[in-house]
Amino acid sequence: MLKFRQVGWNGIRLTVPSAWETHIGGHNHLIFEADFSPLLEIRWKKSAKGKNPKSRSIEKQIKRTTTTLREVNLPSEWSFLEEKYYTTCFGKSELAFSTGICVCRECQSLLIFQLSHKEKNSAPLLRKCLQSLSCHHSTDEPEFWSLQDFQLTLPPAYSLIDYSFTPGLTRISFRTRRTVLHIGKLGPADARLKGQTLEEILRSLAGTPDLKVQFGENKKSCAGYQAPTIGKQIALRFKRDKPFVRAEIHHDSTNNRLLAIVLESLRPIPPEICQSIWNNYEIIQA
Amino acid sequence: MKLFKHDVKAEAPGRTESLACIPQHIPGIDWICAENGDVLIEYPLNIKPFFLQIAKRFKRESQTKLTKKLQLDGLGSSVWLMIDGETDIKTIIEKFTENSGLTLQEAEQSITSFLRQLGQRGLIAIK
Numbered sequence: 001m002l003k004f005r006q007v008g009w010n011g012i013r014l015t016v017p018s019a020w021e022t023h024i025g026g027h028n029h030l031i032f033e034a035d036f037s038p039l040l041e042i043r044w045k046k047s048a049k050g051k052n053p054k055s056r057s058i059e060k061q062i063k064r065t066t067t068t069l070r071e072v073n074l075p076s077e078w079s080f081l082e083e084k085y086y087t088t089c090f091g092k093s094e095l096a097f098s099t100g101i102c103v104c105r106e107c108q109s110l111l112i113f114q115l116s117h118k119e120k121n122s123a124p125l126l127r128k129c130l131q132s133l134s135c136h137h138s139t140d141e142p143e144f145w146s147l148q149d150f151q152l153t154l155p156p157a158y159s160l161i162d163y164s165f166t167p168g169l170t171r172i173s174f175r176t177r178r179t180v181l182h183i184g185k186l187g188p189a190d191a192r193l194k195g196q197t198l199e200e201i202l203r204s205l206a207g208t209p210d211l212k213v214q215f216g217e218n219k220k221s222c223a224g225y226q227a228p229t230i231g232k233q234i235a236l237r238f239k240r241d242k243p244f245v246r247a248e249i250h251h252d253s254t255n256n257r258l259l260a261i262v263l264e265s266l267r268p269i270p271p272e273i274c275q276s277i278w279n280n281y282e283i284i285q286a
Numbered sequence: 287m288k289l290f291k292h293d294v295k296a297e298a299p300g301r302t303e304s305l306a307c308i309p310q311h312i313p314g315i316d317w318i319c320a321e322n323g324d325v326l327i328e329y330p331l332n333i334k335p336f337f338l339q340i341a342k343r344f345k346r347e348s349q350t351k352l353t354k355k356l357q358l359d360g361l362g363s364s365v366w367l368m369i370d371g372e373t374d375i376k377t378i379i380e381k382f383t384e385n386s387g388l389t390l391q392e393a394e395q396s397i398t399s400f401l402r403q404l405g406q407r408g409l410i411a412i413k
Contacts (some may be wrong), residue, residue: 021389021390021391023391036302036376036394037302148391149389165391165392165395166392166395167392167393167395167396168392168396187387187388188386191387256387
């Protein structure tokens with residue numbers, strides 16, 4: 001029985017087989033792979049309020065793609081796309097449909113997807129994945145982020161600013177008006193904790209030596225807070241650093257991972273914010 | 287006007303082809319596996335003849351063989367031991383993922399950069 005999981009990245013959600021690897025190509029670019037070869041690639045662009053990106057954006061994309069691809073009719077199996085999107089399909093021949101340009105009928109987001117039909121079995125799976133694709137949600141609904149082996153829900157006010165997926169350290173940074181949030185995942189935890197303590201890891205992630213650290217009850221978590229004096233606040237502001245920092249790290253021994261969050265702000269950070277993020281950040285059980 | 291023609295560069299292999307390649311140790315490189323499992327590699331230094339002449343003048347031995355030692359950590363050693371001239375990079379990545387606790391994506395990134403470094407030092411060849 002094939003297992004599925006939901007992937008969420010920067011406003012896009014879709015359900016894909018758990019065995020597929022998800023690669024991040026950019027802020028608005030996802031690549032799904034199986035057995036080290038790409039199966040599905042999605043790029044998207046959210047429309048600015050009040051602007052309809054349909055005609056101009058599609059025109060641009062068509063100009064770029066028509067050198068190698070030509071417009072083909074949407075195959076009947078893929079007609080479900082027409083329900084949610086204005087769809088234009090491209091392929092190398094009439095039979096092989098490989099690229100689709102879609103504009104959401106509701107939120108006007110532009111989506112471009114590319115399919116790889118190397119294996120015949122993958123076509124129904126690809127259809128199932130694209131059927132689950134959604135690009136707009138209600139404004140009150142928290143934003144869903146799920147990749148690799150973790151998932152997180154954040155208030156919609158947090159927007160993605162940066163990310164890095166280096167071996168053993170995953171970091172995603174978000175920004176609100178006054179606060180910067182860094183989400184971190186380190187692994188394998190046993191190897192990390194051989195060389196450093198939880199406190200040392202937390203200090204290096206937070207990037208500040210003045211963090212007042214407190215251990216949790218079971219010694220598997222620790223939290224730190226920096227609230228500098230007014231003089232130090234001014235000095236830090238001169239260096240363009242955010243003076244208030246709240247950081248927390250947890251050791252998930254079941255999954256052999258370390259989960260960390262670091263909040264930086266110009267104003268004091270209430271502990272409830274940190275707690276609410278923790279409640280929605282977890283490792284997904286395989 | 288042959289003189290002004292640019293050399294046509296060979297096309298770099300794609301990701302799928304690269305992962306299907308088989309790495310192998312370069313013959314003549316000494317390596318030992320220590321008791322703790324770490325691998326110690328000793329390999330000859332490629333020095334330009336000019337610098338070799340200078341080195342010879344300062345050393346009295348007639349035949350100077352300059353070598354460099356490289357100690358790999360636990361993860362590096364496990365990858366080095368997996369290189370047997372038969373296993374392809376894709377299989378090495380999959381095996382490494384099982385043992386290291388990293389994700390497939392992380393393992394691919396770290397192994398490809400590790401193999402690149404070994405290749406640059408002249409310790410492995412890719413076939």
